[in-house]
Amino acid sequence: MLQTYKNTHKILVAIDCVIFGFEQTELKLLLVKRNFEPEMGKWSLMGGFLGENENLDKASKRILFSLTGLENIYMEQLYVYSETNRDPVERTLSVCYFALINIQNNENEARLNPNAQWISLKDKPKLIFDHDQMVAHALKTLKNKASMHPIGFELMPDKFTIPHxxxxxxxxxxxxxxxxxxxxxxxxxxxxxxxxEKNTNSVTKKATVYQLNKEKYTQYQYSFLNLPTLKTL
Amino acid sequence: MLQTYKNTHKILVAIDCVIFGFEQTELKLLLVKRNFEPEMGKWSLMGGFLGENENLDKASKRILFSLTGLENIYMEQLYVYSETNRDPVERTLSVCYFALINIQNNENEARLNPNAQWISLKDKPKLIFDHDQMVAHALKTLKNKASMHPIGFELMPDKFTIPHxxxxxxxxxxxxxxxxxxxxxxxxxxxxxxxxEKNTNSVTKKATVYQLNKEKYTQYQYSFLNLPTLKTL
DNA sequence: TCAAAAGTGTTCAAGCTACACCCATGA
DNA sequence: TCATGGGTGTAGCTTGAACACTTTTGA
Structure with missing residues (x-):
């Protein structure tokens, strides 16, 4: 016998992903140009709806995969946005995820959704709905987290130099x-x-090329960098 | 004309609150004994459903008020639990909030729901569903946050001594x-x-009684305590 | 006058900051 | 040979940890 709760109402649940990447010297966001209403033609975060037989982590991975063809990406649940009027079509909760992608390792951009584009944080256009708020929140979390945990490596290619x-x-x-x-x-x-190895791109002295010690990385227990900028969070 | 999204399904959204308090030397949780099915008679966090015309912050405040009669409580959204089978009745997302209450200031326990009880963290019974997981998560967040921000004061009475x-x-x-x-x-x-003032309860030397500088508190910009226990989070 | 809790100051070590010099490379 | 970027070492200061002595109070 199947019970249900009385006097309750159900709500549509979306997932939106703030996806960070790093190229050259620029922190970038993966944004999509909407090809459906509402707000068609405008920029937004990549999103989707929570399906019947999946939890949020699974749904966020599915959405990221559909956009980029990538799996095993660093993702973390950030916050739920729940203003009653945040989506003009109908009431929708949005669970915001943030993801860190290593752009260089994934140069086969063929798999990237043609509506998606890496855009420098500095050139970020205005986004739809409350997505600007989500980006601001994600950036703050990135700053916080990157000082406590070495998650910055998620944004780096397999091989990199210290100056990079x-x-x-x-x-x-x-x-x-x-x-x-x-x-x-x-x-x-x-x-x-x-x-x-030494970095061959460099014009002058070649920098030493390093790789992440992945075992140590997963076990890392200490607070990471202690940047002065962080002390006034 | 009202559009709707196609091929989507709606989900019940609950709120569960991990409510911390501090009395004497003990960190406590405010728990409720369920007087409805499922799991009637077992202990759980205080919860409720997200209503049609409210956002999550408003709903969490409403739920806390209904349990304690208290307003203006420190609350923060923690995490969404979304396993498809987490609630046996029907699929329900739960947005977990954590709250810090000053027990001493609110001695008028008359307003407290008769099914609710302050229970020492050490004596915490097993809770229903995934509520144990929520408590564990909230405790970790409390440890984290209390080292970065002076939120500990939210758990203290208006007047207190340093030893307390x-x-x-x-x-x-x-x-x-x-x-x-x-x-x-x-x-x-x-x-x-x-x-x-001096603490009159003390048997021996009377400790100095302090109050929180509320202005400084809201503006506080620096990382707070740096406890060695924290360095291995 | 003694035990228990509160208040304060000093010393040492570690970590962080600021800063200078040398090396490798290609134009 | 010079400009550019990479690699390393050191001195000084700040911060935090460890630790001891004095004061107040009531029994």
Whole structure:
């Protein structure tokens, strides 16, 4: 016998993903140009609805996969947006996820939805509904989390140099970091493995190429970087 | 003309509240004994459903008020639980909130729902559904947040002594803290105002009674306590 | 006058910040 | 040979941890 709860009403549940990437020296967002109403033609976060036989984590992975063809991406639930009028079509809750993607590793952009585009955070257009608010929230969380946990590596390619990694943190915190202190701090974590290779792109002295020590990464227990910019969160 | 989204299905949305309090030296949870099915007679978090004309913050406040008669309580959205089978009656998402209540200030327990009870975290019974998981999550968040922001004061009465405040942090982190260093750190924040009063309950030397500097509190910008226990989160 | 709790100050070590010099590379 | 970017070392300061002595109070 199947009971149900009385005097309750059901609501549509959406998922929207704030997807960060890092290329060269720029922190980027993966945005989509809407090809359906409402707000057709405008930019938005990638989204979708929660299906009948899936939980939110599964749905968010499905949505990300449908957009990018990527699996095994770092994703985390952020916050639920629930203003009654946030979606003009009908009442919809949106569970916001944030994802970190390594752009370089995934150069086969063939799989990328043609309506999707990587856009620098600095050039972010106005987004639909409350999506700007979601991006702001996600950015704050990224700043917070990246100082406590080494999740920044999720945005880096498999092989990278320390100066390149530093550019990532400078982009995240929109701040200058001392080269020498940064290098010292990063190396002290023992999270980097020297591959023996040298960066061939560089015009001048070739930087050492490192890989992430993935075992140490998953076990990492200490607070990560302690940037002055963070102390006034 | 009212559009709707096609091929989507709606879901019941609940709110469950992890409510912390602090009394004497004990961190407590406000739990309710269920007087309805399913799981009648078992302990659970206080919950309710999201109504048609309210957002989640409003609903969580409504639910807390209905349980305690209290308003203006510190509340924060934590996480959404969405396993398809988490509620045996029918599929329900639960948005978990966590709340911090100052028990002493609210001694008029008349307003407290008769099915509700403050129970020490140490004596927490097994809760229904995934509520144990919610409590574990909330506790972790409390530990995290209390080290970064001075939210611990939300659990204290208006007037308190430093040794009493220390007991709170010792309860939260389940750790011993050095009296002298704690006092120094707390006073350095300038968040305390000396009321000039002395604690009359004490049997021996009377401790100084302080009040929170509420202006400074709302503006507080720095990371709060840096407890060693936190470094291995 | 003694035990228990409260209040305060000092010392040492670690970590972070600021800063300077040397090396490798290609134009 | 020079400009550019990469790699490393050190001194000084700040912060936090460990720790001891004095005061107040009531029994």
């Amino acid at each position: 990694l530093q550019k990532l943190y400078e982009a995240i915190y929109d701040a200058q970091i001392d080269r020498r202190n940064f290098s010292k701090t990063i190396l002290a974590t023992k999270l980097l493995i020297d591959t023996g | 405040l220390q007991k709170l942090y010792e309860a939260i982190y389940d750790a011993q803290i050095d009296r002298r260093n704690f006092s120094k750190t707390i006073l350095a924040t300038k968040l305390l105002i000396d009321t000039g």
